[in-house]
Amino acid sequence: MDSFRRTWGARVDWKKLRPMILKRIRARSRDYPVRSMVPVAADVLKSRLLLIEGVSSLLHFVPIKSCRFCPEVSISQSGHLIKSCQGYRRSAKDQLHQWIDGQASDILIPVETFHLHNMFQDVIRHDQRFDFERVPAIVELCTQAGVDTSGEGNGFSNDSHDKLPSDVLPGELRSIAQRTLEAWENMRMGVKRLMMVYPVKVCQYCKEVHVGPSGHKARMCGPFKYEGWRGMHFWKAASVDDLVPPKLVWHKRPQDPAVLTEAGRGFYGHAPAVVELCAQAGAAVPKKYLCMMKANGLTRT
Structure with missing residues (x-):
């Protein structure tokens, strides 16, 4: 048995491995x-530019309300009476x-991230956080x-919807809503396909979102700003909803x-807020949302 015993005392010479690791990173x-x-x-x-243009046009015809104290949004003329406000701080x-x-x-919830000079650059340190521009994650x-x-019109600004024209004819509303929903x-x-690569x-x-093989080291994590790790982020693989938040809202059916x-x-x-906005403007909603919307469900009498 002693002849088959494996020796675990061998040490790894990291000085010899370091050039090999760096070579593989450069090759990648x-x-x-x-x-x-x-x-x-x-x-x-x-599609992102068409979406921003379409939402800005629809907002001239479909009213929306937002809560003063929480992120709740209602696609309606006067909001709703559901008690779901989380209040402001300790209220x-x-x-x-x-x-x-x-x-x-x-x-369209803005999600920003650091703009990298190249994909495999060095990790951004905390003291470098102001040296990199913040741009939309998409x-x-x-x-x-x-x-x-x-070039011009690249969509780096999240305020592009404020510069779009509002002269939309009412007869074009349904087609605008359909194009917006398709966008x-x-x-x-497309974002889902890109995130596979x-x-x-x-x-x-x-x-916080970071587009790259590893997260940054800027200490900006709000929940743990005053803890022992001083605002360091805990990174995990992102999903499509992290880059394109769906922003769920209450759906009003004809029977409600x-x-x-x-x-x-x-x-x-x-x-999703975009889907509800387009639906109220006359767009045909994809079938995958009907279950979430309880389209054929009962209402309280």
Whole structure:
């Protein structure tokens, strides 16, 4: 038995392995960007601009409300009466919302990340956090996928919807809503395909997103700002919802009352804000959302 005993005392000479590891990292960087994914990234950017344009146009015809004290959004004229307000800091929870006029950023949640000079650059340190521009995560993903976003209209600004024209005829509303919904679906599908090739990380506590093979070291994690690790992020693999938040809202069906109430909240369905906005403008909703929306469900009598 002693002759088959394995010796575990062998040591690894990291000084000899270091050049081999660095060589493999440099060789890996030559495989990117993947040529077959460049048209996918270009289509994602195109769909993103169409989505922003479409949402901004629909907001001139379909009213939305947002809560003054929490992120709740209602695609309706006067909001709803469901007691789901989480309040501001230590204020009372599960109260009625205080509604104000919403805007496009309440529908299309901006998700920003650091803009890297190249995909395999050194990890961003905490003292370098102001040396890198913050850009929309989708645009950064498409940039790393090989799309040139240096020209005008690249979508780096999240305020592009404020510069779009509002002269839309009422007869065109349904077609605009349908194009907007198709752009939403195409963008999410394209982002999903890109994330199969290009790594994206998200903090499991504060939802900070980093597009790259490893996260950054900027200490910006809010929940643990004053803990022992001083705001370091805890990274995990991101999903499509981390880059394109669906922003669920209550869905009002034809059989529901004009204003949704607390008593019937168990009967009401939900839908992503973009889907609900387009549905109220006359777009045909994909079947995969009907279960979530409880389209054929009962209502409280």
